[in-house]
Amino acid sequence: MTKKLILLDQDGVLADFEQGVRQLWQQTYQQPLPLAERKHFYLRDDMPAQFHQQLAQIYSSKGFFASIPPMADGIAAAKRLLQAGHDVRICTSPIQTYQYCVSEKFDWVCQHLGEDWLQRIILAKDKTWVRGDILIDDKPQISGSLIPQWQHWIYDQPYNRMQNNPHRVSWSRLETWAQLLT
Ligand SMILES: [Mg+2]
Structure with missing residues (x-):
């Protein structure tokens, strides 16, 4: 070799990463991540615009990256x-x-x-x-x-x-x- x-x-x-987002989303908002099919690299591009702010909040929250x-x-x-x-x-x-x-x-x-x-x-x-x-x-x-x-x-x-x-x-x-x- x-x-x-x-x-x-x-x-x-x-x-x-996606599983980490799902977990923290559920924990934070008490509902499943509103994501149907994965077609785009960025999660936000597969989610309705109304949730983009909440998604950004997940990404920047303390503990998120360590919890993935x-x-x-x-x-x-x-x-x-x-x-x-x-x-x-x-x-x-x-x-x-x-x-x-x-x-x-x-x-x-x-x-x-x-x-x-x-x-x-x-x-x-x-x-x-x-x-x-x-x-x-x-x-x-x-x-x-x-x-x-x-x-x-x-x-x-x-x-x-x-x-x-x-x-x-x-x-x-x-x-x-x-x-x-x-
Ligand atoms: Mg990557």
Whole structure:
């Protein structure tokens, strides 16, 4: 296996962002998240405008980012890639209301992956500035001010299925592991 520098996005790849929103929404507003079908990357684009304010409140509330549950197999996947000999980094973009988001992203990594992984966090609003061989990210298209050095491998989610990408990965797919471990 050739050693690669693998950048892992946090939300939607390691952390189950949508599930986190559902949980806190229910807890806060005592009703389920008004979300039918996922077609767009941003949750708000799949929700009626009348709820956008409440959604923004969830994102910026204390405790939200730390409370997001891990994706199925996400933690094991990150550890497995590292153990296999790759250089694995977590490449994540904090939201504009960063006040709790930034520190709680660190809390999350510490809680679920362990303290050793804190040194693997790269915060970047523009991921094209980060070097790497592969960026595994659920965002359909990743743009920025530089030509990326990494190849974007899309992490399969219902809201990005319209996006063509020759590399579509998921932690539960054997094919993903064949591609990443050979
Ligand atoms: Mg993401």
